[in-house]
Amino acid sequence: MKESRTNTDWVSDAPTPAQLKEFFAQMERGKITKERLQAFLRGGVEISxxxxxxxxxxxETFGIKVDLSGLNVPPHKKGFDRLIxxxxxxxxxKIYDKCKDLFPCWKWTDKSLDEIVTSDRTAKDGTYAVWFKDVVEADEKLKNLSANDLKKKEISGITLEERLLYELKLFQETEEHLDISSWTLCAGSRCDDGYAPDVYWNCGKLKVNWYHSGHRYAHLRSRQAVS
Structure with a gap:
């Protein structure tokens, strides 16, 4: 049985150099909130x-009141500090529509994403939490790995829902965006034709596109999920 972390435990692993660089860059731009600064100074963030x-x-974003106090959060893994x-x-x-309310967006299809996208993890039957690396660009270590490659290697990739929520959450915190140089391959999701969605920021807008699940490129990289 998988051991779970209670919501009173602490995330206290030392930040990586890349995370420190990004943190102080955001401080200089005035994007770090009082709460995030306090958490950094005390050496960790309480999951609660x-x-x-x-x-x-x-x-504030969806007008939905939720109680997450009893949510079972997966154990924290060093380097995976962004909880979604x-x-x-x-x-x-629903998430895409909210993104579109807040900043320019584009998607490759006129159909509802709900009709054509299925994911490895969904909240259809209940709320869940998952960890990712807290970085702007998709994981450099996963470059040149297709969605099919990741599946063979048993690496759990981010879903489209998780990637869009990450975008919204970061925008709320910093008014900035993910994947300025890279494209996040949502390897945990598939379109109805078997292709995998990808998400990135380009030309002043959030773009949701797709790639063949066997295609691999240096700029097309997934984000590993810890769940």
Missing amino acids: DMLRDWEKFYL VVILGITPQ
Whole structure:
């Protein structure tokens, strides 16, 4: 049985040089909130604080009041410091529509994403949490690996829902965006034709596109999930 971490435990692993660089860059731009600075200074973030932050996010962003105090959060893994919480009933199209309310967006299809995208993890049956690396660009270590390659290697990739929520959460915190130079391959999701969605920021807008699940490129990289 997988050991779970309670929401009173702490994430206290030392930040990586890349994370420190990004943190101080955001401080210089005035994008670090008082809460994030306090968490950094005390050497860790209490998971219960993270969950309360997500409660605030869903209320302010979607108008949805949720209680996450009893949520079972997966054990923290060193280097994976960004917690994403996907609440019951939230779908890729709902998240995309909210993104579109806040900043320019484009997607490759006129159809609802809910109709054509399926994911390895969904909140259809209940709220869940998952960890990712807290970095702007998709994982350099996963470059030149297709969605099919990742599946063969049993590397769990980010879903479209998780990637769009990550975008919204970062924008709420910093008014900035993910994947300025890279494209996140949402290897945990598939379109109805078997292709894998990808998400990136380009020409002043968030773009949701797709790639063949066997294609691999240096700029097309997934984000590993810890769940």
